Amino acid sequence: MPTTKVAVAGPNGTLGPTVINHLVKQGFEVTLLSRNTEKAAQQYPPPIKVAQADYTSMENLTETLREVGGFDSLVILINRRDLEPQIKLIDAAIAAGVPHIVPSSFGISTESPEVRALPQIKEKIEMEKYLVKKADEGKVSYTAINTGLFFDWGLEGPGIPVNLKGGPTWRADGGDVALSVSTLDLIGQAVAQAVRKREEARNSFLYVHSAAVTQNQLLQYARETAPERDFPVEEVDTEKAVADAEEKMRQGATGPRVAAPAMMRVSFGLGLGLFKKVDNAFLGLEVMTEEEVKAVVAKYVRKQW
Known part of the structure; x- marks a missing residue:
């Protein structure tokens, strides 16, 4: 069976190391599309390959993907707020x-209309709509x-x-609303399995x-x-x-602190941060035990900032 060839765009971000590590572990041939090839090559030595990529140019990205050739998948790790380069990558892949x-x-x-209304999610929604449209057309x-x-x-x-660094935790609506969380390592595993x-x-x-x-559970473990x-x-x-944030916005205020309450409301107040059903079993991924969650919290409690 031929080796699966995977291109990874945005390898220098938060998810880069764990995603690339698990792709390599799966035996895939990995090529990184990077604006800074020297930096990427230093961080990821052979057998990982590095190719120059200009995310502002669909033509350049297409040429790069064609030159290396034979890719089975493109993994995009670019920040979700950067819509234009993601669209260019989708078009180039096609x-x-x-x-x-x-x-x-x-x-x-x-999935929910309350989340879709968040300004922080706007670019993610647009990217997903564009990709689904192209898939519906049979192009990818x-x-x-x-x-x-x-x-x-x-x-x-x-x-x-x-907050484990000494500052206050903003405890939302009493702190007993459950939230789905994933370690970076699990995300890397999920991508490789996908x-x-x-x-399938x-x-x-x-x-x-x-x-x-x-939040209360994690605070208990920290204490x-x-x-x-x-x-x-x-x-x-x-x-x-x-309501307070909306009033500030009507007065012209902007910025992440003004936008944050809406995300907190959706995640905690409305409980939409919790996945009712997960596909861990389909992808062969483990859910953490209580002791494993405690160990993660303890690691960052003990870390010296």
């Missing part, structure tokens, strides 16, 4: 004859993966769903998570790990927070 795409659909599901196939919140990234970076099962998962939106957790530390909490009524 022009170059790449039959399958794993798009940058990671994160919250766009896709497997989109919804992952919920990036778990370890959230604990280490922005401090969501709980490529391997691309015919043809033109589908899959849902995976490492665990369903609540058990470090009882001498304070993990302060600021209570947030998400319905009121959204």
